[in-house]
Amino acid sequence: MTSNTSLCDICSLRYISNPSTHWCQDCDEALCSDCKEHHTLSKATRDHTFIPIADYKKLPVFITDIKPNCEIHNEKYQNYCQKHDCPICYKCIQDHVKCTDNIVPLEMVTQHFKTSHIFDDLTQSISDLETNIKQLRKGREDNLVEIADQYKSSVMKIKELRIKVNHNLDSIEQELMSQLKDAESKCSQEIKEILQCLNKVELEICNYDSTLKGIKQHASELQVYLVTREIEKQVSEQEKKLKSMMENKLFDYFTFSLEIHSERENILSDLCGTVSVEKNPTKDKLIYSKSRQAQILSNVINSFDNIKLRRIQKFNPGSKSVTGCIILPDGRMAFTQYQKNRLLIRKADGNLDFEIQLLENCTFDLTVVDVATVAVSSGASMYKPHIQLIDINSREKTNLIHTKSSCYGIVYVDETLICCGNVPNGIYKIDLKSNQTSVISSTIVSATKSYIAYFNSKFYVTNDREHTITCFDNHGTVIWTYEDRINIITPQGVSIDSNGNVFVACFHSNNVSVISPEGSRAKQVLDHKDGLHNPSALHYERTTNRLLVANNNGTVCLFEA
Incomplete structure (x- = not known):
């Protein structure tokens, strides 16, 4: 179509300023009334669809910019490649030699749509x-x-x-x-x-x-x-x-x-x-x-067999002792620095927003409680084990809950905090309204670097000493346990996607592996080629299908599914 849509594309070539009244959808041309009949007769190999030019101009620009001809070869689109999800002309076929089984006539795709x-x-x-x-x-x-x-x-x-x-x-x-x-x-x-x-x-x-x-x-x-x-x-x-x-x-x-x-x-x-x-x-x-x-x-949403991750970001969080990471509801990221007991808040681009120096000795893992609050576990604190509630907006501690056991992995579920305890061993439940603690299970063994995740009424706990991942319900009944001492060595951070696939950070096997929802299969999806160096913590954000992985060497990678 010419830059001046008020002129007929046929007449304008003959220097006749004849106003266009119709638009041919099949040929992508503006036509005046005199040329419309001649245009149809000259290209009578198929029926043409005409609409008033005034109506066509009302369509948004991103629609009218879609042309029937190939941008590379300037030939009319005739086929459609289902593999690459795009229309192609007859010259494009040579670039799609491996897609022969996926190429169909364009009319088959667009007809009657x-x-x-x-x-x-x-x-x-x-x-x-x-x-x-x-x-x-x-x-x-x-x-x-x-x-x-x-x-x-x-x-x-x-x-x-x-x-x-x-x-x-x-x-x-x-x-x-x-x-x-x-x-x-x-x-x-x-x-x-x-x-x-x-x-x-x-x-x-x-x-x-x-x-x-x-x-x-x-x-x-x-x-x-x-x-x-x-x-x-x-x-x-x-x-x-x-x-x-x-x-x-x-x-x-x-x-x-x-x-x-x-x-x-x-x-x-x-x-x-x-x-x-x-x-x-x-x-x-x-x-x-x-x-x-x-x-x-x-x-x-990717199924287990089709899971593929693409790295979109890599940065230094400002610490080599990161043991907890999470993507906040507003897109920022939060990290716990274990030995220096700091909570680091970074912007979506990875740059430091601010940091909060906590008064207690250690900070191990963290979980989102609401849009402005996170809960931080202490791990093996020199003082009495505890959980701190931190208001990110005011950057202050709003509550300190002492726990019966050293508290490592932590997750927030329905007004309660669930944590992995060690010495004494157990999965503990803490009611945030009353600060009362109860035991979900004392038989599921957790270690000194056990993490926990929750999805669809199921909990998932890692044990880096036994090299296992255990799935259990709200009553502590084990549903399945997965063990692979070749590909999943020293599993630590754990998180679940929208399909129930279990992502695990494997410290000594230096990879991120995925376990199927039923716990029967597993495969490696990321390794050192993707920027992993002894990954310790990870978090899968189900809203955006993004996976945040923290390495022991002080780097963080963000992947997109």
Whole structure:
């Protein structure tokens, strides 16, 4: 098409300024009314599709930029390579000699695609995504109103108490109001952050529906096919993001309440109160198209046999004694420096954001508790073993929990911390509300560098002395144990992907291996050629399909599945 789409591509070559009124989708040419009939007769080998030029100009630029001719050879696309997922001309075939079995006629791929179920499913998915966002937004807005009402109700309780105790309650009132406001602000802030995220997702997908309607009416089959594939991938990513947020309980409801305590009701000076905040699972349900989602996920999420990782980043975290690493919800990365008891926070590009010097002796592993809090285990501390809760925003310790055993690998699950204990041995569960400790299992043996991960109601623990990885349920019942003293020597860090594949950092065999979800097979996916040097810790971020690996030599590698 010429740069001036107001001129007919045929007439303009003869220096006739004849305005174009139609667009030939098959030949990618603008035509005036006089040339349209002649154009059809001169190329009568097949039917041509014409649309008004005014409608064609309404299509987005990224659609009209898709041309029917090969950019390399300037020949018309005739075939499609399924292996490389791209259209090719007859001259391109020589570059695809190894793809013979995967080359099909282009018409076979694009014909009737506008009326295909995939196109309709994608349209429905966009509608479902918009419905999900509206539903989740309403839930969060309603929760804000409920929190405000509960806040007002609690304030009334405080006022009633204030009247009863008169002037002696001044100091207590001030403390309670401060706690109440802080709790309400924290709840509201978390909900508003979720709302901002939902608004961002809605902004990204709001134009998909209108785009699909436009290309269905006015774009060529090739353009529709290629654009549909691209939009399909973007819609799938947005669905995965919402699903991940749902799995991470970011849509759970906050409950706001105030409880007044009095050991001796008649003694005003003993009156006190506590502000408590609870989160209840959301009743919102996301809408999915199961058949289409299965089709999309099969292209996005790797099965065990097809797992491949590509290194996208390598940097120095600032320490050679990193024993814990994790990707934070906002994309930053956190590392624990064992001997120097530091928590290092690095930006998504690997550059240092800040570091927190912890007061206690050692820091071994860490886990995300919420968007602003991480829990850090002490390992073999010189002092009483413990777990610290650190607020990343304020860079301060918010809680210190003493443990019955030396605490190594740690993971956060449903308001509790699960840790690997050594001396005495056991898998311990710590309730964050009461700080009470219970034992999940005392028979599953953990070592001094055991790590733990959780996925789909199952725990996974490594034992670097026995060279084993053990999978067990919430009650401590062993489901399977995997042992390979050739390829998986000294397993340490462990993490799980969205398919249940178990990624393990193998220190002395110098690789990262993957164990199948049922624990029957394993294979090596990374080694020294990929930048590994005695890997000790790793973390698989299921939202972005990225794997973070920390080496003992002081380097960190980030891989993408």
